[in-house]
Amino acid sequence: MSLPSEQTWLVLNKLISDLTQKGYEIPGGINPEMGLIRSSISSYKRDPSHPDLINGLAKAEMSLSSVQGTVLSIAEEEGDEYVDNWLDLFKRAMRGEELFEFPKSRSTFLVNTPPGLTTGRINLKVPLAEERVQEIAEWHGLIIEFDDDVTVALHGDKPDLQIGLKEMGSFFLEE
Secondary structure: OOOHHHHHHHHHHHHHHHHHHOOOOOOOOHHHHHHHHHHHHHHHHHOOOOHHHHHHHHHHHHHHHHHHHHHHHHHHHHOHHHHHHHHHHHHHHHOOOOOOOOOOOOOOOOOOOOOOOEEEEEEOOOOOOHHHHHHHHHHOOOEEEEOOOOEEEEEEOHHHHHHHHHHHHHHHHOO
16 A cells, blocks of 8 residues: 555655755755654554554654655756656655555564663664674673674663764665
8 A cells, every 4th residue: 555645755755866966955854854754654554543643644744745845945946847847746646646666674673672771773785794893882881683694783771872873874884
């Protein structure tokens, strides 16, 4: 099942990517907002009858409209034909046409996380030497679990976990 808001998100995400490739500066809050919107849409799809998720989807759709307006105003610098092309895609998405497919998420839920600890999970592009992750984890007092060569779960106190994940941020860029 594909929702109109999901298709609108996908069109908007492609527009943001296209503008970024063309060298336009996208405001800093847009990408985190897009992540929250996607999360709300995905949550709603898991249980469309839950009142909190229905409200969450409504808020996500309002945010989506706001981001869309901001990004389209940037797109206007490319000209009317460029904007008209994207507006056509947005209209088709809102009519429920399936224009794009959400990539399959590799995310899974952890079932036996240690009580009282915050958990983080990272998915890397390429396998990584365990020693590099273990060194950072030990330095910050984190518990690590390797699910496979590219998926690592980290458990620890929230401030330590945040610092450890920031240090591991460069690992996401490695190819």
